[in-house]
Amino acid sequence: MTEKKKIVVLLKGYPRLSETFIAQELLGLERAGYPLELVAMRRPTDKKRHPVHDEIKAKVWYLPEYLHEEPLRVLKALVRVCRTKGFASALKAFWADVKRDFSRNRFRRFGQAAVLVAEWPRDAAWLHVHFIHTPASVARYASMISDTPWTVSAHAKDIWTSEDWELQEKLAHSDWAVTCTKVGFEQLTLLSRGRNNVHLSYHGLDLDRFPHFLGSRPSRTGADAFDPVQILSVGRAVKKKGYDVLLKALATLPPDLHWHFTHIGGGDELSKLKALADELGLQKRLTWKGALDQRDVLEHYRTSDLFALACRVTSDGDRDGLPNVMVEAASQGLPVVSTTVSGIVELFENETNSLLVESEDIDQLAGALDRMIRDPALRVRLSTSAAAKVRSEFDYHNSIRDLDRLFTTSWSKIP
Known part of the structure; x- marks a missing residue:
């Protein structure tokens, strides 16, 4: 040896x-x-x-x-x-x-x-x-x-x-x-x-740190103003994550569709994103958590209804590979809405285990979010498939x- x-x-x-x-x-x-x-x-x-x-x-x-x-x-x-x-x-x-x-x-x-x-x-x-x-x-x-x-x-x-x-x-x-x-x-x-x-x-992933989530999620549909669908995103506030696109997509959703968006992470663009959210009139529907440790992030995966990230390729060529947070989210049965950038498509497949859209397309992203918010059965079907793939291949x-x-x-x- x-x-x-x-x-x-x-x-x-x-x-x-x-x-x-x-x-x-x-x-x-x-x-x-x-x-x-x-x-x-x-x-x-x-x-x-x-x-x-x-x-x-x-x-x-x-x-x-x-x-x-x-x-x-x-x-x-x-x-x-x-x-x-x-x-x-x-x-x-x-x-x-x-x-x-x-x-x-x-x-x-x-x-x-x-x-x-x-x-x-x-x-x-x-x-x-x-x-x-x-x-x-x-x-x-x-x-x-x-x-x-x-x-x-x-x-x-x-x-x-x-x-x-x-x-x-x-x-x-x-x-x-x-x-x-x-x-x-x-x-x-x-x-x-x-x-x-x-x-x-x-x-x-170290699946010992991300064991099967054995709990159940409410079948929220966005119809109840007192029980909105919980949308989560985890990632640094940097340009390649596409948070400006995601906020603009959220702003185009129908006003009678009830949801709440939580962001976890730091980053240089955070103040700009908060200003954009204010400009779009989203203040009451957003929570900015800042950086959290892995245990707190895991708890948010388990209490949310869907995960969203609008990854893009920036002007200098920067881009994500396969964001680890998306793999983590999928391991906990949290359905994913994202883009077809880079390595994301190596785990996630549109309509099979996620909803994926072209990057920078606000309307497509809003449409995918709308579908996922309204349809708890779709969320279960896609997330079950994604979780199985993570545990078998990642x-x-x-x-x-x-x-x-x-x-x-x-x-x-x-x-």
């Missing part, structure tokens, strides 16, 4: 409420016998944390987020690593990147890589990184400097907002990459230039087995 070597996992920020899928994976790897050490490029900003973060045993330390904040630490690291055999090749790659992308951010990544190598734990033999954009830039430079093999998990924004040339070079240099949607897999496979080192593995243990196989195969080739 191949020995499980210690892995340094490089993260953009840790812990983060919006990245439960990463925390879940880290805990799964620990339970599979992998010793981990976590290194983050940013300190936490969330005021809350999920229970899973407290179960992860790995040590966590932080790189300087901005080089000018810790100049002596960065200078000491550069002095130390400049004597390594790989420093010259890393510096050459860095200058080639700077010529194509001259930015302070590029210099920051090289400095962070130097610190990572200088402070590398002696008992670690592998570097794995989440996100193929800026964290993978740090990983690539660090790997060159230290001659340490590295691998990467790519997700959504990091794929679609990165330049093709940069993705190609990272895929050429990393041992392998794994991604969580078929559409992302196809894009990265195209850019891997025949290396066949890109693998598809859905994150899935168990996170499958993802951990995929990663275990990939790490084991890579390590067996090392002399």
Whole structure:
């Protein structure tokens, strides 16, 4: 049996409420016998944390987020690593990147890589990184400097907002990459230039944390003003989530159709969305909960009637993959109304286990919401089908087995 070597996992920020899928994976790897050490490029900003973060045993330390904040630490690291055999090749790659992308951010990544190598734990033999954009830039430079093999998990924004040339070079240099949607897999496979080192593995859920919901939901139809249909959405208030479209769709529903919308999550667009809701006259029908931990979110899945998210592709190419919150909602028998963007269609199928519409189409979205609000039997039929698919195909243990196989195969080739 191949020995499980210690892995340094490089993260953009840790812990983060919006990245439960990463925390879940880290805990799964620990339970599979992998010793981990976590290194983050940013300190936490969330005021809350999920229970899973407290179960992860790995040590966590932080790189300087901005080089000018810790100049002596960065200078000491550069002095130390400049004597390594790989420093010259890393510096050459860095200058080639700077010529194509001259930015302070590029210099920051090289400095962070130097610190990572200088402070590398002696008992670690592998570097794995989440996100193929800026964290993978740090990983690539660090790997060159230290001659340490590295691998990467790519997700959504990091794929679609990165330049093709940069993705190609990272895929050429990393041992392998794994991604969580078929559409992302196809894009990265195209850019891997025949290396066949890109693998598809859905994150899935820890179904022990999301057990079957054995309760029953009221057969609300939107006819009773004192018992409105409860619509839930969970997600950061950012443009790719399409909350402006969702609010506009809600505003077009007939005034005699009774519903209440609850949003869970933080995000930079929250104040703008609240202003839009006021402009649309929706104040009395909305509740903004802010960020909540996983236990509170689970309770909202179970007390709501339907889940809605209007995902879109933004002007810079950013988009969701398969939002984990939609998988969570489906696991609890909560029917989903969403769009056909990106990896959503890899779990959800219109009229079979959800109602899906084209993104940006306010009228279509309003029509789907209207149908779902009025028809409790439709909600039951669609949600039952979606929950069965989640439990048969989206168990996170499958993802951990995929990663275990990939790490084991890579390590067996090392002399």
